[in-house]
Amino acid sequence: MIIKRNPNGIDLPFSSEITPREVFESRRSFIKQLAVGSIASSALLEMASREAFAQSPSAQKLVGKANPAFLSTEKPTSYKDATTYNNYYEFGTDKADPATNASTLKPRPWTVAIEGEVKKPMVLDLDTLLKLAPLEERVYRLRCVEGWSMVIPWVGYSLSALIKKVEPNSNAKYIEFITLADKTRMSGLGSPVLEWPYVEGLRLDEANHPLALLSFGMYGEVLPNQNGAPVRVVVPWKYGFKSAKSIVKIRFTSEQPRTAWNIAAPSEYGFYSNVNPEVDHPRWSQSSERRIGEDGLFARKRKTLMYNGYSDVASLYKGMDLKKFF
């Protein structure tokens, strides 16, 4: 149990039972993996050190135990890029807007209501949510539908742990994420660019896939507001917009839920939105991507991988025409 004083002066207990030694060792194995799997530059090793993840002196630490099943040999995107180049339209549509405007989001106190087709509907406060399962660190690629990608060390646990707790009933086929829409705190809500609140959804078997992450932190710290504090999902095999930020309600449904980008432009954004280099967006190719931080004059574009490289999920879509179910 780690108890730390956060910037607002509230003592926050965290469930992760990690000793500094375990942290050190998991970090070492991460470094070893990196050294084996790719060019071991000194910058890379430094990036992998716990110290390098301590990004801002005032931020609340949130440590997860590195899960060897979900590490990556790719160099994480810099903390600065990951926190200043964001899509969070509730705070404006320019990439720099969320970092500038999201300081008004109040991530504590916070509750998530869980309702719909479950045997145990409940309202969970953030501390209870944080203690529901051991926190892990997982390094995931995030691929935005706009054609750029990042590599981010998230902190959280599989969404399936929460699903198990509330016991979906036999009608539950989908899960809907409803996010905060607070006009008094979110400067972008005046814009009609999307319908608010921002909503997203998954089929229940997708949500139960171990890769689907309920995330509370990144780079060893609580989520910065602009990255979706205090709780979001990260669904790494789907385009970034499926990874809803600042969730206040999770509803289990029998019907496929509406989703924000599908409402805004149904011919461009489907419900599934799996990363798929073979299915172009109507207005641009999806076959390659720009890795944020590699945008120099000679930066090569990277090939986009099917399911963003997370081929484990393919069995979820057996027999489906992914051009139709885009």
Ligand SMILES: Nc1nc2c(c(=O)[nH]1)N[C@H]1C(S)=C(S)[C@@H](COP(=O)(O)O)O[C@H]1N2
């Ligand atoms: N509530 C909400 N969640 C959101 C968005 C948003 O505008 N509002 N943008 C999505 C998009 S398009 C992307 S690419 C990712 C970006 O996450 P990041 O800024 O943490 O990299 O968040 C997604 N989640």
Ligand SMILES: [Mo]
């Ligand atoms: Mo995105």
